[in-house]
Amino acid sequence: MSVSSVDGIPRRRLGRTEIEITPIGLGTWQLAGGSGLDKLVWQGVSDQETNEIVRTALAGGINWFDTAEAYGMGRSERRLALALRAAGASDEDVLIATKWMPLMRTAGSLSANIEHRKECLSPYSVGLLQIHQPIALSTIKAQMEALAGLVDQGMVRAVGISNFPAPMMRRAHAWLSARGIPLASNQVKVSLLNRHIETNGVLKAAKELGVTIIAWSPLDMGMLTGKFHQDPDLLKNRPAGRRVVLRVRLERSRELVRALEEIAAANGVTPAVVALSWLVNFYGETVVAIPGASKVSQAEQNLTANELRLSPREMGRLDELSSRFRRLIPRGR
Ligand SMILES: NC(=O)c1ccc[n+]([C@@H]2O[C@H](COP(=O)([O-])OP(=O)(O)OC[C@H]3O[C@@H](n4cnc5c(N)ncnc54)[C@H](OP(=O)(O)O)[C@@H]3O)[C@@H](O)[C@H]2O)c1
Numbered sequence: 001m002s003v004s005s006v007d008g009i010p011r012r013r014l015g016r017t018e019i020e021i022t023p024i025g026l027g028t029w030q031l032a033g034g035s036g037l038d039k040l041v042w043q044g045v046s047d048q049e050t051n052e053i054v055r056t057a058l059a060g061g062i063n064w065f066d067t068a069e070a071y072g073m074g075r076s077e078r079r080l081a082l083a084l085r086a087a088g089a090s091d092e093d094v095l096i097a098t099k100w101m102p103l104m105r106t107a108g109s110l111s112a113n114i115e116h117r118k119e120c121l122s123p124y125s126v127g128l129l130q131i132h133q134p135i136a137l138s139t140i141k142a143q144m145e146a147l148a149g150l151v152d153q154g155m156v157r158a159v160g161i162s163n164f165p166a167p168m169m170r171r172a173h174a175w176l177s178a179r180g181i182p183l184a185s186n187q188v189k190v191s192l193l194n195r196h197i198e199t200n201g202v203l204k205a206a207k208e209l210g211v212t213i214i215a216w217s218p219l220d221m222g223m224l225t226g227k228f229h230q231d232p233d234l235l236k237n238r239p240a241g242r243r244v245v246l247r248v249r250l251e252r253s254r255e256l257v258r259a260l261e262e263i264a265a266a267n268g269v270t271p272a273v274v275a276l277s278w279l280v281n282f283y284g285e286t287v288v289a290i291p292g293a294s295k296v297s298q299a300e301q302n303l304t305a306n307e308l309r310l311s312p313r314e315m316g317r318l319d320e321l322s323s324r325f326r327r328l329i330p331r332g333r
Pocket of ligand 1: 227
């Protein structure tokens with residue numbers, strides 16, 4: 001993975017592909033919020049706010065967006081495409097990463113499903129197609145063969161996986177390599193409050209194989225912004241599915257969030273920006289992140305992490321305070 005820069009914003013290669021992305025992209029599960037099962041987690045974002053969030057991300061130099069079929073059964077994909085159109089983005093300007101859910105269907109369905117992904121994302125193409133999670137009806141070989149077929153037909157530019165443990169990631173890489181195609185990425189949960197990639201073999205495999213790690217929930221669903229520590233009442237108007245998870249983590253993250261606030265004040269930014277900057281720099285170029293936003297101000301802030309470099313002392317302090325999150329923490333601690 002090498003680094004280049006466009007208009008001052010650094011870009012990194014996505015795995016061993018030719019695609020270049022900014023360290024910070026935009027996660028868009030939030031765009032499916034407010035209806036269906038997604039409303040259990042996300043409160044919903046108006047069309048106007050959606051357009052503004054996407055326009056702000058683009059204007060701030062972000063060149064890639066993460067979505068999935070599973071986010072509102074195409075709703076996030078469709079709203080993202082509409083917002084990109086409203087902002088006047090061309091297909092060459094952006095990379096859209098979407099996902100195929102391997103449940104209740106086999107790898108054979110991928111070739112028909114890609115037409116549906118293209119329809120939802122129209123007029124944009126599928127830049128990166130990811131297998132959403134590792135539990136599947138088909139073998140890894142069958143899934144990778146199907147992905148390779150889509151690359152060969154020019155249906156997608158690159159392929160990746162999500163939530164794959166290290167041994168399965170290595171198998172996926174090997175099957176794609178046999179077809180001469182790089183495994184571009186593995187999208188997993190990583191943040192200052194979840195550093196399991198360091199102990200479960202995923203980071204080691206990514207570095208060895210040249211696979212980019214895309215960090216989902218890089219702000220731990222908002223916990224690392226410090227807003228829920230400052231005003232725990234905010235949790236009351238967050239959907240139950242997220243409220244329960246966040247409540248558990250409030251105490252255990254307090255000391256770390258205090259440090260984020262201090263470092264943020266010293267750098268004239270917000271704790272969220274500090275947390276994101278740490279994440280996309282601590283592991284060299286291997287980890288990139290897709291913070292989600294339900295407000296324009298959030299997207300506006302988060303993209304500034306593309307350019308913030310913390311001092312070695314600040315990086316080290318956050319490393320130390322979060323080192324216990326390298327392993328699973330028992331409930332209630
Ligand atoms: N592959 C997978 O299995 C998987 C799983 C989950 C997510 N994802 C992807 O990862 C993306 C990001 O993960 P996530 O949305 O779960 O978590 P996240 O990015 O850690 O948190 C996003 C939430 O944090 C709050 N926030 C963000 N920036 C903020 C700021 N600057 N100031 C204050 N609050 C801020 C907002 O909460 P409020 O809306 O409450 O204000 C926002 O909705 C998703 O959109 C999706 O694309 C993938």
